[in-house]
Amino acid sequence: MASSRKHIVIAPFYGFGCLLPAMELGRKLANSSCRVTIIVSSATNKNGFEQKVLPLNGANFLDNIVFQMPSTTSNSATLLMDASRASSPAMAKQLRFMENVTTNRREIGDCLQTLIKEEGVDAVISECLWGGDIVELATRQSVPAYYFCSTSMADLLIIGAITPETVRSDPMNGSLFTELPPRGKSLERVPFMFQEVFLSAQRGLQFVKGIVINSVREVDSELVPLLEFYPLFKHIPLWFVGPLLAGDDDLPSEIAVAQAGSVNANANKQLLVLGWAPQTTILAHPAVAVFVSHCGWNSTLEAMTYGVPVVTWPFTSDQQRNAQLLADLGMAIPLPDVSNHDDSRVVYSRELVNAVNTVAGWTGAKSYWEAAGKWKAIVESARRPGGSSYQESLDFLASIFL
Template sequence: MKKAEVVFIPFPAVGHLVSALEFAKLLINRDNRLRITILVIKLPQTAESDVYTKSIPISDSLNVINLPEVSLPQTSDPGSAMNALLDAHKPNVKQAVSNLDVTTFVVDMFCTNMIDVAKEFSVPAFVFFTSSVAFLGLNLHIHTLFERDNVDSTQLEQLTELSLPSFANSVPTKSLPSAVIRKESESFFMSYAKGLKKADGFIVNSFEELESHAVHSFLSDTILAGLRIYPVGPILNPEPKTKDPIDYDDIIKWLDDQPPSSVVFLCFGSRGSFDEDQVKEIALAIENSGARFVWSLRKPPPKGAMIAPSDYPLSDLGSVLPEGFLYRTVEIGRVIGWAPQAQILAHPATGGFVSHCGWNSTLESIYFGVPLATWPIFAEQQTNAFELVCELKMAVEISLDYRVEFLGEPNYLVTADKIERGIRSVLDKDGEVRKKVKEMSEKSKKTLLEGGSSYTYLGRLIDYIIDEV
């Protein structure tokens, strides 16, 4: 039997890579007529992707090829550096797939310039979109406004809100991603969204039960209709293998001793960190709320450095936190560095999640039935926060418009009283939000099983790929 050969090109960032690997496993477990080759792009001077790719069970159906490393151009603009990196990899991609009988390309949402390679091989290319259906609709619609109606980011920024087909409510301009409201990001956004529009379809890490309005907009709206979308999520990341399990055994043991749904978990993703003024406000809020807590507190990178936050040495924690904080909260909480997020969210003691609203974290939170309190930082997190609070009513608000521009400063300090209100509200045992999240949690577990909407969409996608053979 001839297998349909699908080539995956994930974006070289952990969240994107892990989702792509999980999705690849989902495909081959569902249908043995598929064979998947994953082309791994490595960022210069990083080894974090190795941890994930080395743990994949290589088989007749799944193959991983590490592309040769290329050097990154020296530029302070991450968008153009990324594009240059991907363009430099095009010959490597062609070389890697030249002896494969490729049926379909699946490229990450940030690797759309690889669609050109798919076109050279005359095969369809799908975009693997690791954010929400609503956000996909936002990108496509705003690109059309810019291109067709000559709107630009300066005009957008002057509006108070914008009506978008993939959202039931008007979206406040301050909840739009920086890329569409900052003049200096406009050319990056235009080339990015133009790239999306070259795709033959979109595989989205979301599910119809969660985003029914947004999914429906792709059938009914004039701009979006005719674009194929396959919401096949939630594709969740199992626990990353980056840390020794011993490191966090004691956190899980501590949670075992806490009452059900009593602990608030504060965690802001792999890139989230705060300056000392903001850390003090968070500490004050936690202490005033009296809530049990697990707080993943990360040390910001040096000013102007494009590296991820790190863990504080224990000896430094005391000086960052208010004097005596660790001593006074020793019975009710834990301050940790890197956190095993999925395991903490899955624990019955965890009752609320103060989050940056990255899409992977959002899906994990819903899957495990833990309500969120929103505190977005950058990328599309403000839009996710708006969708969670105002559209889906599955989160409480700490902020919807806090943001840190790339290598810049935050737009304001979130005060302790605002954070404390969010903590109390997200832990409310009888809250409407908790009820809604629990219901959606059930649906998120059923949607990938036979008869569920994601199961059905995945079947349609596979049929399309097999028909190409």
């Protein structure tokens, strides 16, 4: 007898920063009486998915969700995007990225086709970075499709602003992730590796019933009106359901105890280097004074959720933009002159010490702590019954069950 529960398929992007919130979204759907399948691409599995990611969510998580590993039939050596022929290391990196996207997108599409045919699927939630192919496939099979934006909604502005005429730049142009597109204007330049990704995502907008965003509406309040300047987004519902934090509220106790033991055993040391640590548990601890962060989107949300001021140290892609957001919110200070893709920049200990002392309020005003506390209260309010994220999560679920 077929199950009466809705079968939801989630296709997260292969980076762990995208996968973790997708898994948390899957957990919430499973807790709402849905049957959830998460398609894990071969690139994700090669990066250590089973060893690094699954333990974050505990045994109970696995009881409710099926992880589908697509069969790999593509031969990357036959692809036109051959990284071995790249003219520079930067171009080789971009070609490898495009190769991963192309190969894994095909794998996910084949896997989804099989699931629709053999098991039946009631809705598909695809990371917008996979582009339009997956949501188009679902829609043409009469399966409702949604985009999932695991990162800041600023990426949606890029999807709206890119055009086929946007000039491809090489090497990678970090400004794509540091400067928002001019209001209602098209992008002038885009890194080679992202042009096809964002153009494909733009094409997929015609097939989606809505976009699920891993953020809080109050955090992105200044960005939401900017989407109105891009007609493709008109009449597409946006549901802010974040923050979707891995391990939030239900971190396996044995992991927390093991890490606590490590800390106790090294109580007299000033620096701990751990292979892995439960970041949400650490940030929630009242002894934490400062968070030195690369400013991935998950870490950015975690800093706001737990009200911890930040010293920002971004390295690549959207991290620079996220760092600027935290600074604009008044809860962070950047390390000076740290920019995307600048491997030559040396950060000296005195710079880090000065930044930490300033943010912690040990050498002056407590303004960074006060701002962090303000945003903690805003996020807490959004997650409570009646709050924006709580209500928009219910609205999204209602669209699934219609």
